[in-house]
Amino acid sequence: MECPPAVxxxxxxxxxxxxxxxxxxxxxxxxxxxxxxxxxxKSFIFVDIYSLFKKMTIMIKKMxxxxxxxxxxxxxxxxNTECSAIRNGEKxxxxxxxxxxxxxxxxxxxxxIVGLWNGPVFSSTPAGSFDNWYVDFRPVAYGQVSxxxxxxxxxxxxxxxxxxxxxxxxxxxxxxxxxxxxxxxRTEGSAYNxxxxxxxxxxxxxxxxxxxxxxxxxxxxxxxxxxxxFKNDSLIMEVxxxxxxxxxxxxxxxxxxxxxxxxxxxxEAISYFNFPRPVMVKDFTDVFKDMPESIFxxxxxxxxxxxxxxxxxxxxxxxxxxxxxxxxDSCELFLLLTTESLFDGLMYKKENLKYISRYxxxxxxxxxxxxxYIHPGKYxxxxxxxxxxxxxxxxxxxxxxxxxxxxxxxxNGNTTVDSKVDFVIP
Numbered sequence: 001m002e003c004p005p006a007v008x009x010x011x012x013x014x015x016x017x018x019x020x021x022x023x024x025x026x027x028x029x030x031x032x033x034x035x036x037x038x039x040x041x042k043s044f045i046f047v048d049i050y051s052l053f054k055k056m057t058i059m060i061k062k063m064x065x066x067x068x069x070x071x072x073x074x075x076x077x078x079x080n081t082e083c084s085a086i087r088n089g090e091k092x093x094x095x096x097x098x099x100x101x102x103x104x105x106x107x108x109x110x111x112x113i114v115g116l117w118n119g120p121v122f123s124s125t126p127a128g129s130f131d132n133w134y135v136d137f138r139p140v141a142y143g144q145v146s147x148x149x150x151x152x153x154x155x156x157x158x159x160x161x162x163x164x165x166x167x168x169x170x171x172x173x174x175x176x177x178x179x180x181x182x183x184x185x186r187t188e189g190s191a192y193n194x195x196x197x198x199x200x201x202x203x204x205x206x207x208x209x210x211x212x213x214x215x216x217x218x219x220x221x222x223x224x225x226x227x228x229x230f231k232n233d234s235l236i237m238e239v240x241x242x243x244x245x246x247x248x249x250x251x252x253x254x255x256x257x258x259x260x261x262x263x264x265x266x267x268e269a270i271s272y273f274n275f276p277r278p279v280m281v282k283d284f285t286d287v288f289k290d291m292p293e294s295i296f297x298x299x300x301x302x303x304x305x306x307x308x309x310x311x312x313x314x315x316x317x318x319x320x321x322x323x324x325x326x327x328x329d330s331c332e333l334f335l336l337l338t339t340e341s342l343f344d345g346l347m348y349k350k351e352n353l354k355y356i357s358r359y360x361x362x363x364x365x366x367x368x369x370x371x372x373y374i375h376p377g378k379y380x381x382x383x384x385x386x387x388x389x390x391x392x393x394x395x396x397x398x399x400x401x402x403x404x405x406x407x408x409x410x411x412n413g414n415t416t417v418d419s420k421v422d423f424v425i426p
Contacts, residue, residue, distance in 0.1 A: 099181050099278040104174055106183030106202035109212045110145055110276040112230050113137050113172060114266050116339065118354055119235075119258035124251070125191070133256060134356040135170070136339075138266040138375045140311040142279035144173035148312065148373035150360045166191045169306055169373070173281035177201055177217065181280060185214045185226065186304060197302055199284075199294040200226055217284070217294035224250065224295075233260040261354030265339040265377060269311070272411075312373040313413040319367055319383065322422040325398055327385065331364040333421075334384040334393065337371065341380050343403040361391075374409055381405040383419040397425050 101107045118134040135147040148169045169188040174181055185200045200214035203221070210230035215221040224241040235258045240250040269275065287303045288294045296302050317335060321327060336359035342352050357379065358371050364385065382405070385398035393399065401423035409415055 099174075099280060101276075101278045104143075104181045104183065104278050106205055106212060107174075107276065107278065108205075108207055109183055109202070109228070110143070110172060112210065112212075113228070113235075114139065114145055114270070114275075115263040116261035116265060116355060116357065117235060117258040118261055118356065119256060121254060121256045123254040125254065133168075133258075134261075134353075134359060135258075136265065136357040136375060137170075139269040139273045139275035140171075140309060140375070141173065141281055142273050142275065142277040144171060144281050144309075145275070146171040146173075146309065146312075146373075148306070148358075150358060150371060171304075171309065173304075174279060175201070175282045175284040176280055177284045179285075181278070184217075184282075184284065187226075188306065195297060195299075197296040197299075198224065199288070199303075200224065201284075217288045218291055219293045221250065222248075223293050224253075234258065235260070259354075261356075262339075265355070265357065265375075268377060269375065306373060309373070311411050312375055313409050313411065313415070314370055314372050315374050315379075315407070315409060316368060316370045316414070316416045317381065317383075318416065318418045319362075319369065320418070320420045321364075321385065321398075322420065325385075325421065325424070327364055327387070327398075329364065330389060332386045332389060332391075333362040333364055333366065334386060334391070335360050335362060335369060335419075336382050337374070337379045338382070339377065339379065341404070342382060346403070376409050376411045376413065378406065378408045381407065381417055381419055383421055385421045393425065395425055399423050399425055 114137050116134070116136050118132050120129070120131050121133045122129045133149070135149045137145050137147045140146045146169070148167075150167050167188070167190050169186075171186045172183055173186070175184040176182075177184070183202045185202075186197070187200075188195070188197045190196075199217055201217050202212060203215045203225075204213035205211070210228075212228045213221075213225055214228075215225035216223045221240075222242070223245065224239070226240075227236075227238045229236045235256075237254075237256040237258070239253040239255075241253040242248060242250050243253075282304055284303070299305055315337070319333065319335075337357045338352065338355045339357050340352055340355040342349055342355075358374065360369070360371070362369055382403070383400040384393045386393060387397050398421045400419050400421055402419070405417065405419060407415055407417050
């Protein structure tokens with residue numbers, strides 16, 4: 001269950017107010033209330049009350065909207081206020097008065113990464129390189145931003161082996177480690193029925209250059225590290241690994257050169273969480289103790305598995321194909337969710353592909369598919385059938401004729417949408 005918005009905003013608004021400020025404010029308020037209770041004729045003390053309120057001006061400005069919640073301050077008290085998010089019974093982030101944005105190492109990264117990003121990927125892995133990778137980074141907690149991209153549910157590697165599920169999930173969140181608060185990175189990759197979950201922590205920052213480097217919690221950059229370089233609305237992400245300790249020094253694992261397609265889709269989550277806030281998501285003080293490196297190859301012992309992460313939901317699509325259309329087992333479905341329409345009336349707008357949030361390539365005989373970990377918000381659903389296996393969806397391929405299949409997902413929600421392939425692209 002998410003933290004109630006009112007309490008959450010009260011807690012966040014008061015971050016940055018000193019203990020002395022709070023004492024002065026509360027004592028002043030109680031003084032005003034006491035005067036009003038003691039004196040039945042209050043007109044003669046108006047000037048004194050005005051003076052007291054004038055003294056409060058600076059503190060109220062610092063507290064933003066907290067003025068509306070003064071009764072909550074007076075009757076619940078600051079020190080007993082706690083706000084946390086819970087999923088599957090586990091508390092995943094909690095306010096800590098010792099944290100502020102100035103003592104969270106890498107805090108500036110959280111704002112930079114938000115948005116829809118897309119661009120080509122070079123990869124030295126069995127998954128190979130590809131022309132475009134689309135991701136959707138949005139806040140999912142006060143101190144966390146994540147993307148959950150799905151790529152393929154039927155692909156083949158160079159040996160002809162089937163890949164049941166290719167995905168890549170990345171999250172950045174505030175942790176406690178070595179008695180310091182830092183931004184950490186969790187990456188979960190799955191390809192050709194193999195899984196790898198890695199955790200890295202910020203170790204180098206050059207803010208003016210837009211440069212951030214994350215490395216293994218235990219072995220540092222001797223095993224693996226990831227570099228991010230931001231410039232205007234562009235991003236370069238480079239991953240270096242020892243290829244499971246087979247090569248030294250580390251070598252380039254993959255490189256993603258991306259452009260930002262927009263940040264509007266994240267605005268609701270940014271507003272909901274007043275993101276980013278200096279709120280610890282996980283305490284990693286002893287999580288990797290006695291481990292040579294912060295990496296897992298199964299879900300077992302994963303300290304922050306996707307299933308425990310907050311705010312996101314699931315979308316199930318019921319798929320059907322018009323029986324008059326000719327298909328065979330080599331055909332492939334392409335399912336995608338966008339945050340803006342790909343069509344202006346019936347006119348296709350290729351430039352709006354930058355608004356892709358989630359997508360997947362599916363076998364043609366699949367009837368139902370579920371996208372897990374979908375960010376809340378409004379989406380457009382599109383379904384194509386690739387007849388000639390070129391993944392271009394041009395004349396002769398099929399698609400769903402409903403180009404305005406719109407749905408909205410609420411936080412932590414589940415929804416079901418129908419889509420039917422019923423149209424031959426002219």
